[in-house]
Amino acid sequence: MGWVQKIDHAIGRSVVGRWFQLDGSGHHKERKGSNFSTEIRAGLATFFAMSYIIAVNASIVSDTGGTCTCDRSADPSCVSGEAYALCKSEIRRDMITATAAISALGSFFMGLLANMPVGIAPGMGMNAYFAYTVVGVNGTGLVPYQVAVTAIFVEGFIFFGLALLGMRQWLARAIPRSIKLATSVGIGLFLTLIGLTYSQGIGLIVGAVSTPLELAGCASADRIVQDGDALGCPGSHKMRNPAMWVAIFCGGVFTVILMMYRVKGAIIAGILLVSIISWPRGTELTYFPYTAVGDDSFDFFRRVVDFHPISRTLAVQEWSLGSYGGQFGLALITFLYVDILDCTGTLYAMAKHADLMDPVTQDFEGSTVAYMVDSIAISIGALFGTPPVTAFVESGAGISEGGKTGLTAMTTGFCFFISIFFAPIFASIPAWATGCVLILVGSMMVRNVTEINWNYMGDAVPAFVTIALMPFTYSIADGLIAGICLYILINTLVWAIEKASGGRLVPHNKESKDPWTWRIPGGVVPQWMVRLSRGKKDFWRADRTVQGEGASDGDEPRPGPGAVALIRDDADHPMGEKRVSNGDSPERRGSSDVVATATPPVETSGDKKLM
Incomplete structure (x- = not known):
């Protein structure tokens, strides 16, 4: 036995192994094939798959201008002024720290409390909606930045209540299946459009006068300016921007090739390659031109390792809504709805991928806790100034590496924590380096x-x-x-x-026609409320269902063949429920065995089908 195996064995038999249900821990619901070293490796894989969000989210949110002020009535061109540009640069650095911090907190506690191998970070799609619809570019949207993060803060608490009372599942199931799938596809196209534009993309398309959109590809300095707005490109300058071509080949084609060969961290590798090419000063595509903003950015970049405190976006909630009440409500409902669909769909998909789904209830262990962790992270993230956080589908990279427990998510969270101290690097990633990422993420979302x-x-x-x-x-x-x-x-x-x-x-x-029903497997009322109504003192602990002869544990009675007994958990079994079929041990039981429970069977007739 090598030293790695010895460490796996020791941790598996420890309190840590029992809490995370590692293989060999003796826990009655231990997750087969899980061990400490595999979980660490899986957490690293998830981080490398998710880490692009630090630069991308900061770049998108900074487009709003955040808390920067600009009186357009007095000076219509103030948004292009040096002072405003320096302020936006500061907002971007704040968002680097905020994104890494909330991703670290959310992922860590998702692993510790919910024991799920899923990372959490500000969601792609929701950050675009936040930046380009709710707040708008340079604050030209529906509500100011401060009101928008207030809506997100409130949404987190509503989310928490819905999760606690079991209504979250019902709301997610009440939406027709076709609309759910279309939402994912539409957001994918939305991200693709953003990735093709100048503000957060490669600058391949641009708004025009005679048509809504047209081909661009020229340098920003060569664009046609009309009434203070940069529009299209002169015909002789189209498709001649070197930054665009570097982004297409190094950030796009190169990344796709790496993804085809299943290289871990392919997306972040493409971003770094384009960034490294764009960092030298004095080139046509440099990210650090010899201007006041360029000099300030380059001075920050040269620090390499530095902690940047959140100064402009921390706890800036505005509770005096005034005339923004209606728009505040619309933003709140939209954030809530998309979060419910996004997080629920991702968590269920990841639980199924990790083989953690209950075949009877079609739910996964710790689902309520996972939803509550996500909701609390949403409100904390709003205090940091970030868009809503959600479970990331990139967590599948870690699950594919063998991640099955919360140790995977905790490792991912620790990596995000370390990245906080590399803010100068993440803050120096240009928009054209992340543009192809938005396009690639969009292509993955439209597969639905x-x-x-x-x-x-x-x-x-x-x-x-x-x-x-x-x-x-x-x-x-x-x-x-x-x-x-x-x-x-x-x-x-x-x-x-x-x-x-x-x-x-x-x-x-x-x-x-797609069948539709408001009913969900296992009922709407959460199981902890059912146990509380029965008078169970430790109602937060699930009942353990035992079926079949010889399915006892310790000194518990042995039910006869076909019997079903609910056995109260004790201190030796602090979480979950035990299910044993026909006297077989969990080790011998196949995944296809049907397990009886105290919950009546769910009706699944031909006209009632659930997602």
């Missing part, structure tokens, strides 16, 4: 388009409208509202016509 039910118009048309309006209106909220309203209108009319005709007028292919 194949799962949309295109055979039934009542599902297909609302989904298509949702997808189309998100990028074309530059608003996730507008796409969601249009899609949901159209779905309700179309399907309500079909239902009314069918009822009025006595069932004679029915769409010819209605049988292909």
Whole structure:
């Protein structure tokens, strides 16, 4: 036995191993194949897959101008002034620290408390909605930055209550499947559009006068300026920006090749390659031109290792909403809805990927705790000034490396903590280095388009409208509202016509419609409330279900064949429930065994299908 195996064995048999249910810990729900060294390696893989968010999120949020002030009524050109540019640079550095800090906190406690191998960070898509719709570029959106982070702060507490009371699952299931899938696709196209523009992308397309969009690709200094706004490119300068070509080949093609060969950290490798090429001063694509802003950025970059305290975005919530009440409510509802879908979908997908799903309830152990950790992280992140945080699908990289427990997420959180002290490096990553990342993330998100039910118009048309309006209106909220309203209108009319005709007028292919139900497996009421209503003193601990002969644990009674008994957990079994089928031990039982529980079976008839 090598030294690594000895460490794995020692930790597995310790209190740490029992808490995280490592293989060999003796825990009645130990996760087979999990060990300390594998979890550490998986956590590193997750960090390298997620770490791009530090630079990308900071770059996107800084586009809003944050708390920087600019009186356009007195000076319409103040946004292009040196003072405002220096302030935005400071906002970006704040966001570097804030993004790394909240990712570290959220991921660490997701692992420690929920025992899930899932990393948490500000969500892609939500940060774009926050920056370009709610606050707007340089504060030209619906509400000021301070009001927007107030909405996120409140949303976190609402999220917490919904998770605690079990309503979060119901809300996620109440949305039609086609709209859920279309939301992911629409956000993917929205991110792609952002990645193609100048502000946060490679500058391949730009707004024009005669058409909404046109091909660009010229240097920022060569763009046509009209009424103080930079528009298109002169014909002779199109596609001649060296930064764009470096981004396409080094940040795009190079990254795709690495991803095809499953190289860990492929995305961050592409970002770093483009950044390194852009750092030398005196070149056509340098990120540090000889200007006041360039000199300030270069001085900060040369520190390499430095802690930058959050100075401009920390706890800037504004509670005097004034005339922003309606827009505040719209932003709050949209943040809440997308967070529910995004986080729920990602957590369920990652739990399934790690083989942690319960086949009976279609839920995973610690789901309520995981949701509450995410909700608390949302509110803390709002105090730091970041958009809503969510579970990251890039956690699949760590799970693919063998991560099964919270040690994976804790390792990821520790890596994010270390990255806080490398703020000068992350703050010096140019927009064209992260533009291709947005395009690649968008390409991964639109793959859900194949799962949309295109055979039934009542599902297909609302989904298509949702997808189309998100990028074309530059608003996730507008796409969601249009899609949901159209779905309700179309399907309500079909239902009314069918009822009025006595069932004679029915769409010819209605049988292909996606089934919908408000019911969820295991019921709406969370199990801790069920146990509390039964008078169980330690209601926070799950009952253990034992079935079959010889399925005892310690001095517990042995039920006969086919019997089901709920056994109260004791100090030796601090979490979860034990399920043993027909006398087989957990080690011998196959994953296909059906396990009986005290919960009545969930109705899954032909007309009631759940995601």
